[in-house]
Amino acid sequence: MNRIEPPGGGRLAVHFRSRTDLWATPWDFFRQLDREFGFDLDVCAVAANAKCPRYFTPEADGLRQEWRGVCWMNPPYGREIGRWVTKALDASLEGAAVVALVPARTDTAWWHAAVMAAAEVRLVRGRLRFGDSPHAAPFPSAVVVFRPQVPAGTPLLSAMDVRPRRAVPEPSLN
Numbered sequence: 001m002n003r004i005e006p007p008g009g010g011r012l013a014v015h016f017r018s019r020t021d022l023w024a025t026p027w028d029f030f031r032q033l034d035r036e037f038g039f040d041l042d043v044c045a046v047a048a049n050a051k052c053p054r055y056f057t058p059e060a061d062g063l064r065q066e067w068r069g070v071c072w073m074n075p076p077y078g079r080e081i082g083r084w085v086t087k088a089l090d091a092s093l094e095g096a097a098v099v100a101l102v103p104a105r106t107d108t109a110w111w112h113a114a115v116m117a118a119a120e121v122r123l124v125r126g127r128l129r130f131g132d133s134p135h136a137a138p139f140p141s142a143v144v145v146f147r148p149q150v151p152a153g154t155p156l157l158s159a160m161d162v163r164p165r166r167a168v169p170e171p172s173l174n
Helices: 027-037 081-093 109-113
Strands: 070-073 097-103 120-125 141-146 156-161
Touching (some): 027 070, 027 097, 081 109
Parallel strands (some): 070 097, 120 156
């Protein structure tokens, strides 16, 4: 676990620290993606937050495993995240499809090295509520789609809205 705090703390300190680098994917968000992709394997999970019947635990070390089929990845958001997104890219070049939920950290080396080589990046509009947290995450998120054997290039960029929907009356046809 990495704990980063600005000097002196302060009221904005929550944006610079975390008690964990494990952020359990919200089930409704996962189900929306699972309907689209049909996941076979959760490549980095613990029993309490696994989203697929087949999953790799920290003990199994998903980074050392072969990823096949359609894979879901919500990696630890600490310093190792670059290794996870690189593995996702490599697995896609070997025939796997990997869909990853990551923090939208567009200023990082791992983002430019691996995410920008993905087939598709979906920026999540609104902030996700991970696990059983009563609060939304203090960071934006992105869904990165590494499609099988798609050569590196400029990813398709789109958005996903997770904000609560307001009821909008249907327009009258009269």
